[in-house]
Structure formats: structure tokens, C-alpha cells
Amino acid sequence: MAGDTVTVEGIVTLDARGKTGLGGFYLQSGESGADDDPATSKAVFVYTRDSQSGTGRRARVTGVVKEYEGLTELSPVHDVTDCGPATLPAPESLMTAWPLSGRNAERLEGMRVGSDSPLTVIDTYQLARFGTVTLALAPQYQPTRTRSPGPAALELKTRQSKHRLLLDDARAVQNPVMVHPPEAGLSADRTLRAGMRLGIESAVLDYRYDEWRLQPMQPPRALAGNERPKPPGPTEPGVYRLVSFNLGNLFNGDGQGSGFPTERGADTAREWQRQRAKLVAAIDRLDADLLVLSEVENDGAGRHAALAELVRLLDGDWRWVLPGQGGPGTDAIRVALAYRADRIRTVGEPETVTGGPFDALSRVPLIQRFRPVDGGQLFRVAANHFKSRRCQGATGTNRAAGDGQGCYSAARMASAKQLASALSSSDRAVPTVIGGDLNSYVREDPIRTLQAAGYGVPVNPPPPTYRYRGRAGTLDYLMIDQAGHSRVDDYGVWAINANEPRALDYNLEYHPKGRAERLFEPGPWRSSDHDPVYLDLRLRH
Template identity: 40%
Template structure:
């Protein structure tokens, strides 16, 4: 007799005082992961119960008053169940639910009462008492467990008394649903069941290939079947996948390459081992795209067998549906794969892999049809290396072995070998649940400083500092709108940014995502400059703040190396009055030179698609939302800078910043077709990147030089310290244990932000006019120098920088006049 049969019999025989009485008790309580919450009621009487006068009430966190009251609906026949569940619960719960709600349900520290006509009939917990996290102990607690009523246990109609669930219930692991909704535990009413499945080993069984079929949905969805196959992998430990995989032995396969021979069995409590031949009865269920066997009713071990050899596979997939033929089967990859994304490594223990590095389509291809081809290729060339766990923020992040830390990282671009496991499908992604530990090779190692072949004599950097906000500037005022949540996080963030900016060894750094809180001594930009040291200063444009956005652009610079020329300038009119942040322009020159450069730092509108319609909506060409708004910003920037934005007369211009546009998109081509050179493309190539988004790399951060400055550019690089690193290594402390807050963090440059800095090395003219006038190099200015200049002018050779005597960036007759005056000693 099952537990629920025994409970029903005991209730009818002893708890009821008259055969005419009808009563409900709480027979099962599920406090599972996420919204897997349910209460099962059992009619222990001999008459149908009309639920019109029945209610469930939830008392949150020790409250004396009900936080939720649910009026129950329908009726419950004698000996039958009624299941009340959350509407976002797992399909196994919803498939047996009689009533659902989208409202918040209970946690382990909340009391629950079942009422009839306002009178408490049964209860869980103690009203007015906050137990901490749960009532009970060991395996029988009201948190992260399923509780099922013991045989003959009486109802608890006094919710104010002390409470111990072990007095009434047996405990089961989290997310145990297999008994839910079955009045007798197996939907039987006693005696022999003529429809019971044949469980004799070797008897007829449904082939797994027939269950899987050759489409995404099983042709037997919703049907009860018996399967006999070998167990290939077991993942039913706590916080794992709550089940195991089985696969047909060789003699039972259909030899059809389009149908899978593997199947996932959802059963958190069934103890099996790989290599066992298992005969099992259950229901075929489609769970968010994965065909599985659930609601297990019976199982028998039928000996052991060698595991089937894993299928040898490779990426990219031949088609979008190709993996279906291998769903839930053992597989091994013929070659190592490349890490394309590690964003979820710390949170979910997973990595996105491909046969090669993936790039944002519009970073390497023209928007539209060409970009769509790249996107399609990327989609066929991906798999998630998972950790066979449902746990978020695991205590040990398994990759790279033995675990992730600040000094032991796995970067995008690294390679993974020894990939063997089960091909799984969940959360709309194909995944490898490993059955052996993969190995990692650091094919994209860290570098301790930017790799420049030549640093020239003036280095400019562009750096998105990922919401550097400093509270009120006195160590308080947290949390702010963005960035660090408290002074501890700010300290950690500052240390990383200081390490990164110091290692840039730049003379001027253009900043994006600095808090827009002005330029006083307690502002964010002042705090960052002060943290870098006494030689650092920042540009103050003389405004209270730069526009109305929470974040702004700015400049910090080495005052012992460079100086500002003239005043800083900004553009507050459309399209910079809304959406695009206001740009900031400033002319700089070395302390030992009169050869200056005007820098314009920018942060265009992001690609996020919210509150957008019309031309600014996503046009499906790969450029995302707000593309016209960003293009208008590029056009306005061109006009502004062409008209001497800083009023200094300086001709050399360098546009830097996060333009939220990839290399082939309209805003960038607007600039490059109007006289500006994309310095990253010309020096780093088409596959350069500064940012990784959903496993694809590209550069949103730019350096663009106008024609007069382009000749002075010595080298350009992107320093890959952020985009390739796991976000778990950043300064934030949330979603990390105390141990991880220490082990994941280091006050170094890596993951100081989510964007990589861009570095531009320039060779500015620092020679005096007299030094430049000595054309023949004999140490003095004489007629031979003048003759050399005139001959070069006559024969068209006076085009090299050596003939720019007055240092104004161009070669004209004024250079000859300067030389003559020097010759005369003027």
C-alpha cells in the first residue's frame, strides 16, 4: 500500500467521525527551486468537497496577518487530490495543477493555513514566528524540500502552536514532483491494475528512437511508455540536473541517422549507475524543447552493459536541426574548440564554444545580407559547455580546473580539449554536459601592457570605465544610480582602474561612463585623477555637468607631459541634446612642443531597443536600434570639428570614444567617407575587437584620425584586458561567496571594465624651427640648406615632414621664409 493509500485509509477509518463528513488535508508541500511551489490537498472524506468556502492563506516572514489569501475553485472527489501551484512552475507541476496563481507564493519561512468557512482545517508552520530560513531539520525542512504527509498523520488546525514538520511529513529532495497529483501515489485505487506496464526484463519495450522521432517534438509526447536501455550518465545529486541519461544498446538501434538513441530521465530520487541496464516506465514529456521521460511509475535493473561508444562530432552543425539526431546521446568532439563567451561562467558554470572565434556580423561585414550570413554561420557554430548543475553561483566554478580564480582564468580565445559528455538541450541552447573533465590551453594569454611597436612621443588612450561613480565623494551616498554599490566596491573598482590606466602609460586618456557629477574636488573624475597620482589632472569645461545623462565623457592627462591649449568645448544641440551624450573636445600639446592635436571624446547612443519605433527601431540589418540617431551624431561631429571646435586653429583631429557602432555600420562609414581613417582597422585589421557581446567580438571603441593627423600615427592597438575576461573577476561582490570575493578579485588591470582600452601612438613634431632648418645635417644653418629646400621644391620632392620648417603640419612657401629668416639670424 502506498503512502497516500495508507493516508486515505487511515483518514476514512479513524479521522472522520461520520461517513457523511468530507474533509481536506494538506497531503504534499513543494518548496522547490525558482517558482516550483505547490500545495496538494487530499479529500479524506467519502463525499465530494465543493471548494467555494475553502481558502489558502500565506503568512510571510513571521507576520501575524495573511499576506496572500487564495480562494480555491472547483471541487475534489473522495480520495482525490487538488493541486494549487505557481503559474511559472515546472511543466511536471503544471501538468497536474488544478489551480494556479502568478502571485508570490511561500518560502521556507512562511506559514500556510488551509481554511473552510474561515476556520483553520490544516496548517504548515507557526503564525507569528519567523524561524529564520525554515522549520525543521535535516532532510525534513520547509525550505528546498518536498514534504509528503505520513500515514495516518492528523491535521494541524492550530497554526499558533510550535511546529516541527517531522511530526506530520516525510522529507524528499528539492524538486521532487513525481508523486504530485496522484491520490494513491500512483493513481491506483488498490488491487491489481490491469493497465500496469510489463516490467519483465527483455519483454517488449518502446525504442528510444521511436520516442525521439526525427523532429523537435516527440511523436509520443504525453504517452506512457516502457523503455529498456543502458544508463550512460547520472546527474541527480543535489543541485544537479535531477535525473540521468539512457541510451539504446547496439542491437536495439534503428540505424536511422536522423533519430536519436538517447533519452533524459527526470527522476531526482531514483538511484542508478552508469552501465546499468534499466527497464523503466514513465510518461514522455517535452520540457522546454528537451524530450524526456518523466512521472516515473516503475523501474527494474536488468543487469549491466558496456557504455555505447560516443558519437564523434564537430562544429559547425550541418543545419539548425542537426543536433536533434544526437539529443541526450554520448558525444565527443573530434577537435578542440575555442571559447567565445565566458559571461555566465561565474553565475552558471558555463562557457560558449565554437570551432573558431566569432565576430559581430557588422564588425566584419556590410549591414544587411552580408551581415546576416555571418550571423547564420555563428549560430551554427556554437555549443555551451555546461557543468551538469542547476545551481546558480556555484561555490566552485569548475573551469578551468581545478577552479576559476583571479590568477587562473579562462579567456575568450582560449581553446578547450577533451570534450566528452552528453548532448543536452535547455534554455534554448545545445549544451555538453561533461562526463570527463575538459582541458584548457591559454591560446589567448594575458599581456601585462599594451603591445605597441612604436610609442611615438604622444600616446592617447580611450577607455570606457564602466560606470565609475563615487557616491557623495566623502565615502558615502551609496548606492548610486550606477556602478559600485558601496564604498568597498568603489575601492575595488578604483584599484583595478588605476592599475589599468597606469599600465597604459598614456599622456591623455579619454573616458566614457564617468559619473556626470561635475568637476569639483569631490567629483568622480577628480577622485579618479587623484587616485592616479599627483601628475594627473582632468579637463574642466567650466560647466556644472556635461549634459543631463547620468554618465558623461571626460579627459584625464599627465600634466607633467602635456598641457591643454585653449578652452574645452562641447556640443549641446541636437543630436547631442538627448540620447547621444555630449562630446567633449580639447586641444593638447606636449610641454616641449607647439605641435598640438585636438581630441574629441564621445559616447553615442547605445543599441538597446526600448521605447523605440520608426526608423530608430531595429531594421533587421544587424545595426540594432537607434542607428539613425548615432549616424546623426557622426554627421554633426564632422561639421563641428571641421569648423575648429576648440577655436585654437589646430588642424590635427582625433575622434575617440565608445561610438556604440561597429566598424561597418553607418556612423563609422559616415566618418571614414568624410576624411577620417579608422585607425583600428588600418593597424589591427578586420578582426580587431574591444568588446564581446553574446559570444561575438567587435569594436565599439574607436580611434579615427583626420587626414593631417593620420601621417603622424605611429601605431594603434587594443589592449585585451577586459572583454576576454570572465565578468566574475570584476570588482563587484554580489552573487559571490566571501571566499569568492577574495579569490576572484585582484587589484590588477584585468576585468577593470567590460570594454578594452584603445591606444593611439602619435609622433608629434618636437624639433625647433632651427633644428628643422638644418636640412643637410651639418650642425648649422647655411646656404646649402636653402639650396636643398629650393631644389626639392623645384623637383617636387619637398613633401616629406623634414621640409616642414615652421612645424605647422604642411609644406608651403612659409617654410622657405622661415628658413631664410633663420639664415639671416632673425
């Protein structure tokens, strides 16, 4: 009927005509006016600023039928007449249209719905920017976390995409001063974490910008689920804690309060102060003995270097390992090792691995041996940051193979092979830990290459450390060889970042006046976009 002028009558279920609204209202048949065809929707969106009628009232509308990017609406509207109060139609069960695709969802388009089961928050990336949250029936994980790359992983990804939808905020405004959900508004100490569950009792099923959405008629009800975790407890005497942490581009300008914007990371001195405060809080609460760090500014070894400044701010007597022959590479970022000098000490000179993929793709690894200061087991740590999955500049075998491993999988696998070979050429009897951001999920080729070389994670599969487009997965590792496996006391992830809304981080972009201050606290939450991993090793008996 597109292009036809029609007159319809129904009940206004959700009025979104305000200054920041969607530019119209949803009109749905009452029970007495509905047809008997269960395959067709009983509602339509009316695109108008006409002030007649409102939520809970019957309206008669004359307008032109239009399909606007998949949404059936009346536009332009010639006349709106208020016909008096009416009882809202009861919400239909959203689950009857699940998964939301094709005619299955079309039959409820524009209608009032509710969910029989709580829905799980899987992504909050656009929460503060556009007011949207991605929901699913259950948590979703990167397919190559549990499935080998190839058809099975791709099939799972396709299936996941059909079992999700957006929770919108019935507003057409960017960067709102108040961010919902949660019902009382997002703040530094009132978050909306991925993994939390929401009860959706009353909303309109909408379709905009190529995605099915819920426009809430009443605030979603927050239910228990995935609350902020406490930091790992203290270690016992003789047990030492290693932490792998991607710092989310630690750049400090010139190290003297200016030199901003930087190539990456903080754009201003104020952003740097906010980032620094969060990272210091996170690291201090982990009570680590040794840090395996990635995304650190590659700015030399002077006192004004970003890492030197961070280390000075940490609780305890912290030192950092200066790169040995071969240096930290030429990338804008490098890996680093820092340690509590009152608890452990370095043994011998540091080593690096250069050539091959480490010349221009993966960051140059840094290898150092350590021993507890009062005696104990000698051990070795290799800090790494393999090439990212972004496709910029990818050519030949580094292009995405369509198996779920993303771009530069070949470079990451070559990095794993060369690293394992370098480590096996010396100190074979010394317990060795490979740590850092490997940019590879658990079942992907680079991780399997390291496993074949004798390195493993004590927990299978390891807890997620990163979240991308609603799917959680592990990119950050502390993998230990067979010589050290018996010394593992504990292994885990402190989930302080990947599940938190990005609006809580140090950045000041997109914040309206006053919001950045309300959402910020100098605590560990959203100190980076990766979660830190910890491995406790028993090095003294």
C-alpha cells in the first residue's frame, strides 16, 4: 500500500514527538479493531509533529503509507483527530517473534511488547553516544573461543546475530546529559555492565537503521547479574603474582605536562591525568609483583617516558626493565616489564626477538629472567603484543581468510612460531611465561601454535578479557610451559574494563557540559578496554 492515502484509527501507545524524540508516535489497534491475521502487525508509526492526542488516547489519522528504511509509517500526515481516552493494548510476548528476522518480527512491528524472560546486556558501546544497548537471550562469545576457525565458527556468528536486538531510548539525540539505563542514570558508581540482565515489561518493537529495536514505554528493570568484582585476594608467602595488562595506549605527551595531543591515547593533559589515575588504581589493587604491559608509548628510557612516570606513581619499590640489544622496535607502542624490586630481582640481561613479523607488524618481544629477592625458583617472562586484527594495509596472506580469525592471522601465527623458537633455544629448564595481548582467540592458529610448543593456560577456556561488538573473548594471556605448570597457584581475570561502558573511561570526547565529571572516578573501572590477567606462581617452598 506504499503511496496510498489512508485513514486509520487506533490507540497511541508511545508518544515520541518531543523536542528530542523520534518525530512521531506509535498507533496500535485495540482488541476490538484488530484483524484476525496473526501474520500482520496491528500497529504503525505516525511521523508527525501534530500535537493532537497522546499516549493512552484513541486517535484517527489520515496520511500516506510509506516504507522508510524498512519501517512502515504514515508520512506525510494530513490530519490527526483525538477520539478520547482508551485502554492500552496488552503487550505481546516478544519471545513469540524470536529470533527477530523477516516476517517473524514484521508481525509485531510497531506493537507493544514485553519479554517473558530477562534479556542480557551484551554491548554498551553506544550507550552514552546514541542511547542504545545491545541485548540477547544469553551472553555471547567470540565463535573462535570454542570452535575452530572455519564454517562452524562462522555459522555460530550468524546464529548469534539473529538472537540479539537493540534497546533504544525513544530519543533522536546524541550525547544526552543523562544516560539511561540504568533507571536512575549512569554515573561513576552506578554502571550498566555487559552481562547484567534487564526485565523488559513494556516497550514498542521498532525497526530503524537496519536493526530491530525496543523503544521502552517504561524503564527496564535491572536484575542481578555480573556485578563489579572485587580484586583478587593477597597471595600467600612464597607465591608471586604476575599480571598481564594492555594499558589502552599509555601516552604522556612530553612527560612534563605538555606535548598533547599525542599520536595515540590522551589528547590533553587533563585526559592523561584521568587515564593515569585509573591505571594506577587498577594496578595498585592487583597487588602484583611483576607486570607484563602492552600499548606503552615507545618514547625511550628517560625519566619523562610514559612508563617511567607510571612506575613512579605505583605503591611500592617499582622498577622497569630497559630493553636490551635490538631495542623496543620502531612501532609507536611497545611492550614492557615492570617489577617490585623489594620482592623480585632481574637475573642477567634482557633479550628481544627481532626480524620477520617483529620488524614491522607485531611489537618486538621483551624477555627477562627473574628470581625472588630472598631466594627461590628462577623463572622467565616474555612480554608480547602481536599484530592487531584490523585490516588496514593487509595484503596477501594477511588478508582475512573468511574463517573468523580476522586480518593478519598469518603474521600472528608467524610471530608465535618465531617466539616459541627463540624461547626454546635457551633456558629450556627454566619455567617460562608468555604474556601479553596476543590478539588471538583461544581456538585460533597462533594460540594453537604456542600450545603445540608446550605453553598453556591453567583454565580452559580462559576467562574473557575483551569485548567486541557484543561478543566476549580472550586476547590477553599468561601462558606457562610444562616446567612451571606445577607451580601455578591461581589464574584469573579481574573484569574491570571490557564489561564497563566506555563513557566511564578517561576520554572527554562527546561529553556535554558536566557529564564527564559526573561519570568519572579515579578508580579502576574502565581504566582500559582490556581486562588484566593474573597468574600466581609458587616460587618458594
